[in-house]
Amino acid sequence: MCCSHSFEDRRPQVPSEPMDLSIVKGMKFFDPHVHMSSRTTDDYQAMADAGIVALIEPAFWLGQPRTGIDSFRDYYSSLVGWERFRSSQFGIKHYCTIGLNSREANNEKLAAEVMEILPLFIYKEGVVGIGEIGFDDQTAAEDKYYRLQLELAKEAGLPIQVHTPHRDKKRGTQRSMDIALEHGIDPSMVIIDHNNEETVKEVLDRGFWAAFTIYPFTKMGNERMVEVAKEYGPERIMINSAADWGISDPLAIPKTAALMKLRGISDEAIRLITYSNAITAFAQSGQIDETDFTSPKSIDQSEKFEGNTVLRGGQQPRTDKSSLIIS
Numbered sequence: 001m002c003c004s005h006s007f008e009d010r011r012p013q014v015p016s017e018p019m020d021l022s023i024v025k026g027m028k029f030f031d032p033h034v035h036m037s038s039r040t041t042d043d044y045q046a047m048a049d050a051g052i053v054a055l056i057e058p059a060f061w062l063g064q065p066r067t068g069i070d071s072f073r074d075y076y077s078s079l080v081g082w083e084r085f086r087s088s089q090f091g092i093k094h095y096c097t098i099g100l101n102s103r104e105a106n107n108e109k110l111a112a113e114v115m116e117i118l119p120l121f122i123y124k125e126g127v128v129g130i131g132e133i134g135f136d137d138q139t140a141a142e143d144k145y146y147r148l149q150l151e152l153a154k155e156a157g158l159p160i161q162v163h164t165p166h167r168d169k170k171r172g173t174q175r176s177m178d179i180a181l182e183h184g185i186d187p188s189m190v191i192i193d194h195n196n197e198e199t200v201k202e203v204l205d206r207g208f209w210a211a212f213t214i215y216p217f218t219k220m221g222n223e224r225m226v227e228v229a230k231e232y233g234p235e236r237i238m239i240n241s242a243a244d245w246g247i248s249d250p251l252a253i254p255k256t257a258a259l260m261k262l263r264g265i266s267d268e269a270i271r272l273i274t275y276s277n278a279i280t281a282f283a284q285s286g287q288i289d290e291t292d293f294t295s296p297k298s299i300d301q302s303e304k305f306e307g308n309t310v311l312r313g314g315q316q317p318r319t320d321k322s323s324l325i326i327s
Contacts, residue, residue: 020258021050021254021255021258024051025051027051027254027257027267027270027274027275028052028275028294029050029053029253029275030275030279031047031055031240031241031243031250031253031278032211032238032278033056033132033193033211033242034056034242034243035057035242035245036057036086036094038244041090043250044086044087044089044090044092046250046251047090047092048090048091048092050251050254051254053091053092053093053293053294054092054093054095054279054288055087055093055094056095056097056278056282057079057083057097058096058097058099058131059076059097059098059099059100059131060163060244061104062075063245065103065104066104066110072110072113072114072117073117076098076117077121080098080124080126080127082308083096084096085303089301089303089309089310093292093293094126095126095127095282095288096126097130097131097132097159098121099118099130099131099149100114100149101136101163102134102135102136102145102165103136105136105145106136106137106139106141108141111141111145115148118149118152119152122152122158123156125287127287128282128283128285129153129159129161129191129285130150130161131160131162131163132161133145133149133160133161133162134146134162134176135163135175135176136166137165137167138171143179146179147183150179150180150183151183153185154183154184154185157285158284158285159189159191159282159285160180160185162180162190162191164192164199166194169194169196169198169199173195173203176192177190177203187208188207188208188281188284189284190208191209191211191238191282192208192211193213194211194212195210195211195212200212200228200232201232204235204236204237208236209277209281210236210237210238211237211238211239211278212225212237212239213239213240214240214241214252214255214256215247215248216248222255222256223259226256226260226263229260229265229273230265233269234268234269234270234272234273235272236277237273238273238277238278239252239273239274240252240253240278253274254274257270257274
């Protein structure tokens with residue numbers, strides 16, 4: 001097990017090997033936690049070029065607190081609407097999880113209103129779970145709304161995507177699992193996210209899925225992830241990029257797959273960690289059909305959603321991203 005970094009290490013990690021993604025050319029990847037609302041169309045194209053064929057976008061906060069219920073309503077609508085369409089325009093299948101995030105659970109007046117509208121969204125096409133929910137500061141309000149959403153997930157028969165806290169992570173992770181079990185949730189229906197070396201063993205030992213967010217300078221770097229994979233193997237382990245509005249990397253999965261291959265991890269183990277395990281976990285929603293993203297489909301970027309396309313002013317799709325000249 002890698003012990004050379006603290007569990008929330010923020011020091012720059014200098015790669016010891018150049019990242020040549022050609023070593024994983026032809027592999028398919030599934031990113032089960034990526035906030036595409038914060039990414040550009042160039043990111044979508046780069047992800048498609050790198051082999052990412054499908055993704056899950058969890059509902060989360062927007063970098064600052066929302067001030068009214070309509071902003072939640074519009075955000076959830078964008079996850080099942082425009083963002084789903086935009087992803088399709090680059091050949092990537094888009095799914096999402098819907099939930100009240102832990103930070104905004106602390107605004108109890110607004111949180112109560114959000115709980116009233118969640119049933120309007122969780123049964124929509126492409127919604128594969130309740131998430132991301134859980135703890136941030138581990139307050140009483142966060143506990144209350146985590147429990148309410150666990151019950152909502154039970155009623156809907158949906159997997160649960162749990163956000164574990166950045167502070168006091170071990171206790172928050174244990175508490176998240178304890179509460180899920182207290183509510184009679186089968187651990188196989190729960191994806192515990194943002195794990196690190198301190199939490200992974202207990203998560204796996206208790207039968208939950210262990211997801212790892214590969215982030216620059218924090219959470220879990222991909223060199224550390226390689227060591228985790230070597231120690232624990234690929235069973236019930238998956239990785240994601242998060243790729244939110246902060247410093248993040250939407251190519252974290254193919255880059256980690258390439259490093260795993262360079263470090264001697266088998267192709268089958270890489271496939272499980274970067275593709276198949278996420279599908280198995282979230283397909284319990286009944287919403288994922290692998291043929292939806294493994295069968296080639298034609299893409300027409302002139303198609304419209306609510307009168308809008310990914311093109312502007314009669315432009316053609318941008319293809320030469322290496323050119324200095326933007327014509």
